[in-house]
Amino acid sequence: MGKDVLGLVVGMALGFAGWFGGFGAFLLVAALGGLGYAAGRHTERGGDLRDLLVTERRQR
Template sequence: MNASLVGLVVGMALGFAGWFGGFGAFLLVAALGAVGFVVGRLADQGMSLREFLDPDERKRR
């Protein structure tokens, strides 16, 4: 799945959450999407949370 399609799906999900659930639901979906992004990125690249937050950590090893 390319980045444009992922962006489209995320935008539609946020739009539906905002329309049907209000601003609170919009914020909840956005926050959970960010958490999902971080977890997916960590799983894809096989790195720890420390390496994700500090990219120079991998270089120090």
């Protein structure tokens, strides 16, 4: 999926959330979309999702 299509889908999702759910739903969808984008970007660059969830690493 190209970046233009992805932008269209995200824009439509935010528009529907704003129209049907109000401004609070708009902000929630925008925040969750940002988190999803960050997690996807991290995994695309070779990261592991467990790296984002682990708060402490033990060195031996």
